[in-house]
Amino acid sequence: MSNKNPSLTRNSKPPDLELYLKGVPFHLHKETLAKKSAKVTTLLECNKIDELRWILRDIDVDPTAFFLVVSFCYGYKIHLSSENIVSVLCTAYSLEMNDDHSSNNLLNKAATFLEQRVLISWKETVKALAVCSDKILDKIADVGLTEVFLDSLLEKALKDPILLDDLTTLPLRLYEPLIQESSKHNVSVENLVASVCNYAKRYVFERDSGDESVARNKRQVLEAVERLLPHQRGAISCGFLFKSLKESMFFDASSDCRKGFEVRISRQLDMATSKDLLILLPSKVGVGAYDINLLKTILKSFYSNYSVSDVSRFVSVARMLEEFLLEAAASDACLSVETFKALGEITVAASCDVLRYSDEIYRAVNVFLERHRDLTETEKMDACRVLNCKKLSPEASEHASKNEKLPLRIVVKVLFFAQKQIQDKVARDMKSVEEKDDADIEDMNTKLLRLDIESDYKKDREIENVECVVHCVKNKLEEKKISVWREVKRKFGCMTSLTVDACNCHIKKRKKTYHHYK
Template sequence: MDINPSTFELVARFCYGYKIELSSENIVSVLCIAYYLEMSDDHSSNNLLNMAVTFLEQRVLMSWNETMKALRICTERILDKLADVGLIEVFLDSLVEKALNDTRLLQDLITLPLRLYEPLILELSKHNVSIESLVASVCNYTKRWVFEKDSGDESFSRHKREVIEAVERLLPHERGTISCGFLFQSLKESIFLDACSDCRKGFEVRISSQLDMATAKDLLILFPKEDGSYDIELLKRILKIFYSNYNVSDLSRFVSIARMLEDFLLEAAASDAGLRVGAFKALAEITVAASCDVLRYSDGIYRAIDVFLEWHRDLIESEKMEACRVLECKKLSSEACEHASKNEKLPLRIVVQVLFVSQTQIRNNVAREMKDVEKKTEDQVDEDDEMEKMSKKMLSLEIEPGYSKKRKIENIECAVHCEKKKKSVWREVKRKFGCMTSTVKACDCHNKKRKKTYRY
């Protein structure tokens, strides 16, 4: 086994009877050497192995910080020796007990070697620790040992590959528990580090399960590849997994995916000046397939094409046509059609198609308006017909046998009744005003009233 020079000196001093200072930084190495040299009490009382074990129990394992100090400096060979003597379980049990009492301590675990970190997280996941705390710890561990570490050394790349594979095993599969950006970055690293197929597939599945929650910037993390190309098959594979897990009742998710891909196509066209026509067309075809029967208009695809042609002014007409081939002019809004009809960057053939679509839209709008007018006219005609029918019905009633004669009699009776009613009302009015008595005639009353003089 490897022996640190300072640790070897400490053991030698102990053998010669000198007093030695044990610490959290050297206790693990001392334990391993004492065990390897069989420095137990079988040879002498209070031997080094017994002294080291006592120090470990009373000074190290009782404290979270001291335990972490002791484990941070452990090499693979020392960990092998700790496993041989059964001390790894002792350390892990101590850390688990303390972490369960205070989950904030989980962030300290990211400094531990992977061989200790993975079993710790697995053990904690079996207890009542929130999934958010575990995910936060795993994500921070990945950022420290994979995302932020950069070295061309083969052994270090191998270590990063081991870490990313372990991270995939530790992460939960629940939708929405991990950020989309982290998942895309992890997938990219797993591809770059040539991680095992299970690891790459695991990240693809997690991404697909919440793809509708991703943004165009998340998707751009994966692209382009190191050589500037786009892994079209990878994108298709992720989309295929997504669509296989959801049905038409989840229409809002389909709409989110379609809009995200439109934004991604636009971002790719705007940010990647080296994007070739073939790659742009392939991405555009995927976007069109996702938006088919989901989005009403193809304005987003048109905007991406416009930006792509702006960045590639040197394209010949056939190349421009190749980039525009996916555009469905009939699905452009009237505003997009108006813009496209004046867009000098577009191939002439596309402009002609746009003009034809514009004319068709105008004709359809006019036809629709005319149809509305005709509908209103028909409604009015129907109403007039109803009135005419009602009038005819009334006339038919008047010409029935005996009806006219009966109607005249009723009119006469009504007139007499009304006249009587008028007279009685008039008499009542005059009576109320004192114009009618049993002894005075109406004319006298009239004369008397004329004799009155009013002063104001």
């Protein structure tokens, strides 16, 4: 920096002011600075020029930005950019480099550049704020520029909310109020959540050194993230919420922050998966502890949010816990019997009234015993206490009855209940058959009765039909007999206009003589 010092080329006098900014030396002329800076002029008049170094340190001015300020004082043309404008502007303001002291001064030039070249662009505005230190941000707050920056960003975000996703470089003290203001307008929940999650992923989830300042920053970001996230069910992924909760415990965030994540999780626990719940497990094998009380708290809050009618949600949570128990048993070789039993009891409590079988719990027990072959018989029995032999499916019962890893007492119980299930099934089947037979008999009786009625009806109809036919035949025969008799009588010459019954003609019959042969 010293070989580019403007004093070496624009002023033949030797420098009479030496400053060091963050280890970078500046050899300057007091009078040259005083021509552009009212503050330097005042310090010289009061013989307090040494205070200049404290003023520059107080605003944490960057050496590169201060070099531009000094270059301007020496008459050089300087190049302003989004990366240096805020620091240059704050330095010019602190040194009182205004037009009242000198025409076309730096403060006016920097303000014009900020307005015409930076604030009109979202990208350039974010870029300008991204490089600001906390002390510079304090200065722009004192000047009143914070509202100017936020208003510029908010105006553009309301026109295109997707811009909010690209704010990971913004300082937290500016990011949080911007998101808060955006949430008060018609910015969608999806855009707000996406932005907050991206911010958390960069400043919290990315692992850094264990430096205390880094941990403090992560804690501050986590607490801000919790305040910014909506409480709407399903708006935030369960995985993100579980990660945030775990980090809030790790970095010792405030109780309100931790409680906020717990509440959001409990409201949508039925939407979580076993993978989400596994996030709460120790990050390294054998490190950390399972927070059983935390899991109970979340479950208690979940059940308090819903009624008995929400059985489908209870089923989802029960199945998720069973899968969680199985994966915990499979993934953690250091899982103790006490912890497995505690997790198993929670799982049993969630599934006992909503799931028909407990096969997944049996599988978890089987995996746990497989990974802990050195357990004593007593320890095995403790691990198996979460197993309800009455709720094993026939397939699981058959497997358990041949499982050599199980204690003998458990195998005997499995066989006993398996036999009882068979007996109960046979009894149910027999009862079903009897009921079916009774129903079939009743149905047959009904059909037979119907047939009898129909048969009697048909018989009556048939009798009526036969009687009718006989009557008609008789009539026809009578008619035929009468007609024949009439013809006979006509032939005998007895036909008159009278009816047959009125004819008095008598025909003498010849006496027949029968001869008998001897």
